[in-house]
Amino acid sequence: MESMHSSHAFGGAGFHRHLPPLHSLEVFASAARCGTFSRAAAELFVTQSAISRQVQQLEEHLGVVLFIRHKRGLRLTPDGEALLPVVENALARLATVCESLRNAGQILTLRMPPTFATRWFLPLLPSLRLDMPEVDVRVTTYDAWEPRFEDSDIDAAIIQGRGDWKDMEAVHLMSEQLTPVCSPNLAKGLTGPADVKQLPLLHCFPVQGWARWLEAAGLGSGVPHRGQTFDTLELALSAATRGHGVAMGDLKMVRESLQDGVLVAPFDFVLERGVSYYLIYPAQRAQWPKIKALREWLLGKIDV
Secondary structure (H helix, E strand, O other): OHHHHHHHHOOOHHHHHHOOOHHHHHHHHHHHHHOOHHHHHHHHOOOHHHHHHHHHHHHHHHOOOOEEEEOOEEEEOHHHHHHHHHHHHHHHHHHHHHHHHHHHOOEEEEEEOHHHHHHHHHHHHHHHHHHOOOOEEEEEEOOOOOOOOOOOOOOEEEEEEOOOOOOEEEEEEEEOOEEEEEOHHHHOOOOOHHHHHHOOEEEEOOOOHHHHHHHHOOOOOOOOOOEEEEOOHHHHHHHHHOOOOEEEEEOOOOHHHHHHOOOEOOOOOOEOOOOEEEEEEEHHHOOOHHHHHHHHHHHOOOOO
């Protein structure tokens, strides 16, 4: 049963036996194009006798004469004229597919959460281009906790979780560190963590970060209803920058905004929920050069 399956998967064992060697077909096409064995030899960087031998083997394999040899060069026989366009078309299509595969190897499609892309990855993108100039990195955003590779062209993904995805290689990048952030003007009225309950709280669906932070800070599990809920953390952080309320932010995601002074982290208390950002990809891709290069680059930037 196994041998039957293998034959079917590759077009059948008989199909392979009836095909002449690919190199002999390439030599035949070159000789037909060049008009002499000597010019074909120069084109293919082999000897004239090697060209003659390959053509002879092809003719013996097919049981026909492909060229008429004369002093001025070569002339295709009717059989040779019938074979040539088929060979040229097949070689051209093969070259096109191979080139496409080579180019695909230089494209790396990476999926990540929108906030991670905007606030952490995008500022470092020029560095990635310098370190991996031969790779075209394409970024798509999708906020999910489960990887999906089977129905997409995604090469790798950065997602939040606990590193326990089946059949995936997970490279730990950074732990989530949650703390309230707001505009500098709004921060002026905050003297302690309990004060945030008097302000509009900006939530990211699903609403979990605030409840856990307030409880861990000893302020109870109840979350005030005042505020606004957004479908992405990026929207909540943008609203906080505009002074609309206090958002729950990850310190590494808002580092640039804190440095620029458009956001302030008014309290020292930071909540770690036990989840982290991971670079993940199917285990069989671990040795792909572009995956290895991305992994090393990311690991070199996690403290940046």
